[in-house]
Amino acid sequence: MRRIAVIGGGASGMTAAIAASDPQNDVIIYERNDRVGRKILATGNGRCNMTNINADINNYYGKNPDFIKGAMSKFWVNETIDFFERLGILSREEDNGKIYPYSGQASAVLDVLRMKLDQTGVTVKTKYEVKSVQKNKNGFTLTFYNGETAYADKVIIASGGCAAPDLGSTGAGYDILRKFGHTITELKPSLVQIKTDAETVKKLKGIKLRARVILGGYSEYGETLFTEYGLSGPPVFSLSAKLSGQKEIALDMMPEYSAEELVSMLYARITENPECTLESFLVGMLNKRVGQVLLKSIGIEPLSRSADTLSHEEITRLADTIKNWRFNIRGTMSWNNAQVTKGGADTSEFDPETMESRLVKGLYATGEVLDIDGDCGGYNLQWAWSSGYIAGVSARQN
Template sequence: MKMSNKLNIAVIGGGASGLFAAISAKNENTDVTIYEKEKRVGRKILATGNGRCNMTNTTASYNDYHSLDIKFIYPTIERFWVDQTLDFFENIGILWKEEDDGKVYPYSDTASAVLDVLRQKLEKSGVITECEFGVKKIKKQNNQFIIEDKNGNRKRADRVIIATGGMAGAQLGSDGSGYKILEGFGHKITKLYPSLVQIRTETDTVKKLKGIKVNAKVSVGDKEKTGEVLFTDYGISGPPVFWLSSYIEGEKEIALDIMPEYSYTDISDMITKRVNTLGDIPLEDFFVGMLNKRVSQALLKHIGVEPLSRLASSLSRKEIQAISSIIKNFKLQIKGTSTWNNAQVTKGGADVSQFNADTMESKLVKGLYCCGEVLDVDGDCGGYNLQWAWSSGYIAGIYASGRDMEG
């Protein structure tokens, strides 16, 4: 039975996109309830940006996103994007600052501030939050949605917004259950991959480098990124690796340039000169001051320039060339990515061709909306994924409430 004459909107999932959807859906003509499976809403927001929340990026454009149909995000970019999001946050109390490469953080450097102001806004607006209600399935009967949890408890709604996130960071709530709910309505889910995640590689050499950080230019196919790379016992990590993890599908090798500021010729000249002046030093210590000692030793072993007790003066011209090459082009076989729990975002999701890009409404089921990471839209590292969550959530909420972006 209907409790009031107001439009009853259920938001499934209280993450970044669900909180924005609930806030924009709530008005004097709507009742809005967030159903969240965890004990509290917004757990993932607290973990973002290493606890600082990289809320958005002032440079965000469609180039920073991936989807089978990237045009799907154009209407969102045109109508509710970075400026509108930052105005929204300012209005609810967030002072923000811009750092390198357009990355935006709350001035307080605390992700909890972002969640706190959103929760205050939800409360002030009269949005109801029901936690520990993990939705298992949703049916539509006589223009009403029946929402059921695993214990068979039922809720009803006139409109439903699916904001369950993807599979990444599953320990923070998003376990992929949203895909099953959508499949129940006939929606297609594209192939899913963990993204913005560490890359697993052959381990013979990297294991010996475990814990070492180098500044490197990292490339996969025609994509490259420079930054700090961390060697681990299973492969490599660090900002450029996370960024490139979106592009490894179908690729076999990842290459590291460990001295990106120098050309191959610069390096081979440098080594030749060092041999002339420091030739009495054994190879194990010869590169100290030029390269990390353990890195140089591992690279020498990798190309078979051994034993390391040899004096540097014994290096042949061919060996100097081989060392210069490996420094500029240290190739590792890709074995895959790290796990979903370690990933920041899901690549793939609900096929966007089955949703209206202007309203986020399903083309298959009237009154069913989707937003955030559960859709097949993922961004690069740098605040882009939260931006998509805020924006798509805002738009889904507006249209679910029966209004439009004109007011």
């Protein structure tokens, strides 16, 4: 019997173990938590956005997103939906191609994976945290924090990245891979809130609005939240995947109207109610507080002025700012708030068809530990299932 050790019982590790199991292989998952798949339970707000029917190369980032082509040709969205259907998960498509289990429970996804691990005879060792991995003449020695060691012919590193450490991620996989000579690219939180200059946003803390959020050439529409440190909400999360040195993020708070239409609208308001103070001038168009803070932030003060004192230049400035309210970016929130890791093990050092290291035979890496991250919407789990499955099949066959 050959022994295949999988480090990490998350999305990619469990898939890898299932794909690796056959009568010739003794497959063992070592998981540092007291149970496998804790992160899966938290995905999609407890509903698990398992994949996305639109998943394509354009949804992925890293030094070389083309690396995912190997996975796309072998085990991609349709194969994933089939795989889970055979395990018992009926799925359903929601907005923007997002796929969820029909039952609406992330726990269902974890349940069927655990049942399959059981049926295929995979051994699951929880509370086993791998400290180091060494290569020997014929295989590998794993050393655990509890002092034990174990032998394996092949090792699949599926220990995730640095995001959401409370769910098990420690970044340990990067250290293990570094010791084997692998390059780890710069690591950053992604799918995370964006920090901006706090002065303006903190005055609006807690206010939500539906806006188009703009980051460089990208934009996303949806519920956006002002916080004391910056901006949050689904559009901000999604755009954080595309952060690459942009200095500003902007809000279009009335995307249905052009700036010219807004100018006419503002003039009409002045005609209707010339003595209205600026304090209430935007009421009914924008959240009252947002309107007040916006006016002050572009120097249209004092708010006790009446609307008919606004100059044409002030009116156009106001309309332009409603369409494009810009904030300086000051980074992102931390790993605790992030859903995924941007960066990771350099994919040029792995075979895209098998996930095997090009530096160390018998060593594989899957999921978030590799330098691949995806958009918000099921793309990251898709990468975890695909890379895990391919690594498992390859470890079983070769």
